[in-house]
Amino acid sequence: MANFSKSNVPRFSVDVYQNEYLPEGGREVDAIVTVTAAGGAVTSPHPYAPGRGPSAAVALMVDCSGSMDHPPAKMRNARGATAAAVGTLRDGVRFAVIGGTHVAEEVYPGGGRLAVADATTREQAKQALRRLSAGGGTAIGTWLRLADRLLSSADVAIRHGILLTDGRNEHESPEDLRAALDACAGRFTCDARGVGTDWEVKEVTGIASALLGTADIVADPAHLAADFTRMMEKAMGKEVADVSLRLWTPVGATVRFVKQVAPTVEDLTGRRTETGPRSGDYPTGSWGAESRDYHLRVEVPPARIGQEMLAARVSLVVAQPGESARNPDAQGLVRAVWTDDTAASTSINPQVAHYTGQAELAQAIQQGLDLRKAGDIDGATARLGRAVQLADASGNADTAKLLSKVVDVVDAATGTVRLKAKVTGADEMTLETRSTKTVRVKK
Known part of the structure; x- marks a missing residue:
């Protein structure tokens, strides 16, 4: 070592x-x-004295497309969650809020600038968030490019984005989004969240993957504030x-x-x-x-x-x-x-064996869900059965629990399962979004 x-x-x-x-x-x-x-210095969500800690800049990208008004609670909770995240910023961190539709709009502070977090600017940002309303389409690449322009204007050590969407990226081509991700890769990290169940899992996970951040589903908009607070606390804990x-x-x-x-x-x-x-x-x-x-x-x-x-x-x-x-x-x-x-x-190292199984588990879930969507019941049953077997063998209880909402488990040890006749969109999307989460080797 x-x-x-x-x-x-x-x-x-x-x-x-x-x-x-x-x-x-x-x-x-x-x-x-x-x-x-x-x-x-990281020993708690707020490890630094006010104004101390590594220099950082954060861009919060909030979906304001028309679908965010269906139901209205979605937009209301998105405003509240973004306000909670702003409240978690430590003093001295530069930040901006972006409203995302088929174009990207500077919500706060505006003028191509970043604000410096303190009691006054945090309150001003929360007031600006109250004016956010839903309307328009979705072109996530434009949100990312604006975030990159704003974040790159600051001479800071840490640049981070938080992105929330509730729908599919329908107002730009996949090539446009890929070009934006390629342009932003290595310039800032970005956590991505899908709220509700009308968004595309592979789009949101692809954004997080390209920008070395995390991806997750928030099926119930009421849970957004807690999730955004945790995300921002982790961002504030980054040191290098x-x-x-x-x-x-x-x-x-x-x-x-x-x-x-x-x-x-x-x-x-x-x-x-x-x-x-x-x-x-x-x-x-x-x-x-x-x-x-x-x-x-x-x-x-x-x-x-x-x-x-x-x-x-x-x-x-x-x-x-x-x-x-x-x-x-x-x-x-x-x-x-x-x-x-x-x-x-011929001896296999326990760590190598464990993580080979975890990688296969993630792949089996993805393949199983894709086959299920394609109507291949036998193929989906076989792959999801293998996923249940791997989750059981490795002690990945969280993934096993998510799998049990998509299949009826007859025998976990052998991977014998039956596909459930009815599966909610939220359960299927949660399994797909979290399929790559692993457990570590038991010491």
């Missing part, structure tokens, strides 16, 4: 869990890398942005994948940025005091019994405010050792 400490950032450590033994000719090396940020995993591999080795596997499954393989000979960075977004797990698989050249090699070096790279250069901080080593001991080479 290696540690890293610098003023105003948490201390990072890296731990590697793997079975390093391969049979003669074996090539695939799997490892779980646990990255922990600790020792920073632009953290990357740097992976170095030797000549002849190939990186097969790099995935975040806890607290959620997120494939980072395609997001690699080359940083040098046989070295690349994978973005992880902003961090507070927390721990995340990553699964990496490297294919190495085969070797003879008794040989060993360094299969990969994992470094943590933290960009410091005002510094363009990045320096590797904490690091961990992934090894390969060839042996004729069959028991050693």
Whole structure:
């Protein structure tokens, strides 16, 4: 384990869990890398004295399309939730509120500016929110681009967005939204929420995925304020942005994948940025005091019994405010050792086995729900049955509970299930939205 400490950032450590033994000719090396940020100031939702803490800017994007008035409680609760989030901003944080329809409108403070949070501006923002009304279409890419313009106007360490929508992105093409996400990726992180049941899960989760934030459903608008408050508290707890995993591999080795596997499954393989000979960075977004797990698989050249090699070096790279250069901080080593001991080479590391199952669980849920929508009852039953079996085996009680609202479980251990004849839209969307949430290995 290696540690890293610098003023105003948490201390990072890296731990590697793997079975390093391969049979003669074996090539695939799997490892779980646990990255922990600790020792920073984050010990509560409000860890800093007023006006202290890392510099930050937040843009709140509120759906104001016509559907937000059906029922009227949706718009009312969205206003209240946004006001609650504004109330959670700590003094000194720059912020703006954006009203989103088929265009993006600056609700507060306006004029292409960000406000600086204090008692006066928080109250002014809440007054401005009272004037929000529903009307118009939905073009989320325009909301994100305005958020990016506003956030980039501030010289701050942390840039964060919170986005709420209740409908499908019908007033711009998927290509327009993708272009906006590509333009904003790496510039700010964004949490996305869908309220009610008329929005598209893959759109909302895709936004959060592209911008390295969280996604969730708030089926009942009455729960929005509590959810927004929790989101903002977490945003206020972030201490360092632009953290990357740097992976170095030797000549002849190939990186097969790099995935975040806890607290959620997120494939980072395609997001690699080359940083040098046989070295690349994978973005992880902003961090507070927390721990995340990553699964990496490297294919190495085969070797003879008794040989060993360094299969990969994992470094943590933290960009410091005002510094363009990045320096590797904490690091961990992934090894390969060839042996004729069959028991050693066939043993699967418990961490690797657990997270392989969690990734399969997320995939089985997605496939099962897609097959169910397509009318393939047998295929859906098989995949959702496998999901029930994996959730049961890994102790993922939250996912098992969500699955039980979509299928009747006959035998969890064998994955024997029946599809329920009637499933509410909220239950199906909750399962799909939260399918990538994982549980950690029991110590």
